[in-house]
Amino acid sequence: MDIVKKLYRICRPHLLRLVLAVSAMFILTGLGMVRPYLAMLLIDRGIKGQEYALIPQLAVAVIIISAARGVFHFTQYFLVEGFGQRSVYDLRNALYRKLQTLSWSFYDDAQTGQLMARLTGDVEGIRVFLSAGVIRYCDFVFMVGFTLIVLFTINWSLTLVALVFLPFLAYAVFRFDRTIRPAYAAIQEEMAHLTSILQENVTGVRVVKAFAQEPEEIRKFAAQNQQVRNRRLFSADIWAAFFPYLGLLSNVSAVLVLWYGGTLVMRGDLTFGALVAFSSYIWTLIWPIRELGWMTNLLEQALAAGARVMEILERQPSIADAPDAVGLAGVRGHVEFRQVRFAFSRGEEVLQGIDLSAPPGKITGILGTTGSGKTSLVNLMGRFYDVSSGSVLIDGHDVRKVKLQDLRSSIGYVLQETFLFSASIRENIAYGRPGASMGEVEAAAKAAAAHDFIAELPYGYDTVVGERGVGLSGGQKQRVAMARAFLKDPRILVLDDATASVDMETERDIQDALRRLMLGRTTFIIAHRISSVMHADEIVLLERGRVVERGTHDRLLSTGSIYADIYRIQFRDREGMVREPAPAGGGDV
Incomplete structure (x- = not known):
């Protein structure tokens, strides 16, 4: 959480854009809740209740809602992308300013490729999270909150049956988070080493060719590239194990809803239209939960990148103006x-x-x-x-x-x-x-x-x-x-x-x-x-x-x-x- 607080301080000047984007997302999510309800009205009243005059009205409502969602979706995307780009603009400038103020002693040990990786790859990882990850987390909260309220309103017992899988999901996400974070940190470190090798080789290409060391340089690059590949494959293995588990939980929930919901319909405790709407809401709930892995992925990459970036931003120059430093005018040169x-x-x-x-x-x-x-x-x-x-x-x-x-x-x-x-x-x-x-x-x-x-x-x-x-x-x-x-x-x-x-x-x-x-x-x-x-x-x-x-x-x-x-x-x-x-x-x- 310490990294989150530090990134928050950088993003704070642009929070109004994020707040407006989240507000647009709130309205967008609320509008999305209306469509399954309209489907329930169509089945229970328009078709089964033979209120045929209601059908055109419901169709117009769907069109209006779709148009409104398009407007708010554009607004949300425009605002959140502006928030991410402006925040990263400040971050990149802050990093460059810091590099300009750091003393020679810092550059005695620093590798150019490592610094380039932090200014490019790490900053981009933070941008992706700010532009996409933050708003998706907000969407997750709104979607889950709205959907649970509607589900309990339709039928509280069916909702409890549908939510049996939630404890298992929470455990899976916790394990995924604990495993994927160090994996992504390792990927970024290996990528930085790869960038260093590339930078040194390009800078010293004349020396490489003068000593006919192209095969050795190719071997070094290939060896480090293999390390990057291995790290990425390891993270892919983690993903491969996580997503099928999420899919299994999602399908188990859907099966439980169909079984128990069908029983309620046959007993007359639930209308067919309500069951159709309930099933739609369940998938509305399952989809953001399945996205949780992707969002966690963005978050972990941003945290790993943020730690590496903050390592530079918090580095204090060993040479700086003293508090009582004086100017040097009219220098004679003694x-x-x-x-x-x-x-x-x-x-x-x-x-x-x-x-x-x-x-x-x-x-x-x-x-x-x-x-x-x-x-x-x-x-x-x-x-x-x-x-x-x-x-x-x-x-x-x-x-x-x-x-x-x-x-x-x-x-x-x-x-x-x-x-x-x-x-x-x-x-x-x-x-x-x-x-x-x-x-x-x-x-x-x-x-x-x-x-x-x-x-x-x-x-x-x-x-x-x-x-x-x-x-x-x-x-x-x-x-x-x-x-x-x-x-x-x-x-x-x-x-x-x-x-x-x-x-x-x-x-x-x-x-x-x-x-x-x-x-x-x-x-x-x-x-x-x-x-x-x-x-x-x-x-x-x-x-x-x-x-x-x-x-x-x-x-x-x-x-x-x-x-x-x-x-x-x-x-x-x-x-x-x-x-x-x-x-x-x-x-x-």
């Missing part, structure tokens, strides 16, 4: 790390006692091997994670006390793995400033040395790039990313291995654009290559989360340090490549 220590939730410390000060407008190079903590360090600056101890300050403000929107708006990122949205190049460049004019977009592209290649594309800035920038080279994607940073115009800039995935010639072109981008900004350059950081005002060498060396390029070279060893290793081959080859012969020509 960044400080004071005794910073950091560890992910389930691992050893990634950073240990980092002290670092980057004055406004200065360039800091951060060098280190993979896993040394370079990226983790700058992620703390944008507060994508919080420090375990110590503090990170911008212009003297602890980032934990600054509004996230202001903080992240003041920092621009150009990453090694450039992500471009499946949209036009103009929209990708203007992503940080959606309201930017075309002139501003072009100016940013020119500054990033991207304008020329964009102008040569079929539709220029309106060219739609493929998913994740497919269709552009690595260097072109990096230039678009730099144009995006230029347009955002941040006071603090983070270049995370921005040239690591391009060739040396492209790197030289990008470096020219980067120098323009870094001008006057506090910049952090994360790199493996010394060539990317050698012109920095300060170079920090990290090893296993600690600062082991720091200083300018010349100073670090002169000390014969670890940095100097890295320099010699990286530049030895390059110097050998540019050295002139010796002549093949030594004599004069």
Whole structure:
């Protein structure tokens, strides 16, 4: 019931539509009760009583009732579908808003396919129940209530005989509910895993093909698909056992009515028309009871889906604005790390006692091997994670006390793995400033040395790039990313291995654009290559989360340090490549 209460809170703004739909259903059900009564009048008075003038009147009444039922049926369907669609619209938006507010730590563990399954399949399961299941439950209550009143009015003893099967039905529904709910929860979990496999395979299809792993991926998908099939077959077995039992109870009730009702007619205690009407009412009662299994099915699917959806909606972001958070206006770009220590939730410390000060407008190079903590360090600056101890300050403000929107708006990122949205190049460049004019977009592209290649594309800035920038080279994607940073115009800039995935010639072109981008900004350059950081005002060498060396390029070279060893290793081959080859012969020509 806890899930029902939570779903109710989401649906509450649209309850008026549901109330009106239920009212229409109430009238619709009441009108449905009149037709068997008219049949009783037709038999007992019109035919047996020879009141032939009554027959046309009854026919007109049937037509009027049928027309009225059509109007109320349309009204009920229109209103309840609107209730379901509007409620799910709010739910889907709430889910997406929540996903936007959740911190990076949530996405460290979450599977994209699982999240997609909850946003699509689970939400759709809830919609079906809200649009169809809720009104059918109301119809069940009205139908059973009206029918029992009419049945007891016609003949109370025959009604008691007809209802002998109800305790058995209640037991069957209870057992069905206890069995089918975990079965549906298991189906949705397996479907989410299947979606994850599909999503990962489609995203990584180039890797799959490069390693010729298509057969293995097909095997994995088929194995998970078999799990889904098995779960669905198990639920089908439950249904197969439940519905024949319902049918048996229904037929037993009908047989009892015919036997005992016929006896009453022969004894003169019940008219033939009343028996015909009673039989019609019994089937009016049996049909919604037989539908109870289908309605329970919708309910259980919605509850299982609701539990999975609420798991996300109730997840609290680990990073959020503090109650006393302040704005960050007029950023100068002075960044400080004071005794910073950091560890992910389930691992050893990634950073240990980092002290670092980057004055406004200065360039800091951060060098280190993979896993040394370079990226983790700058992620703390944008507060994508919080420090375990110590503090990170911008212009003297602890980032934990600054509004996230202001903080992240003041920092621009150009990453090694450039992500471009499946949209036009103009929209990708203007992503940080959606309201930017075309002139501003072009100016940013020119500054990033991207304008020329964009102008040569079929539709220029309106060219739609493929998913994740497919269709552009690595260097072109990096230039678009730099144009995006230029347009955002941040006071603090983070270049995370921005040239690591391009060739040396492209790197030289990008470096020219980067120098323009870094001008006057506090910049952090994360790199493996010394060539990317050698012109920095300060170079920090990290090893296993600690600062082991720091200083300018010349100073670090002169000390014969670890940095100097890295320099010699990286530049030895390059110097050998540019050295002139010796002549093949030594004599004069």
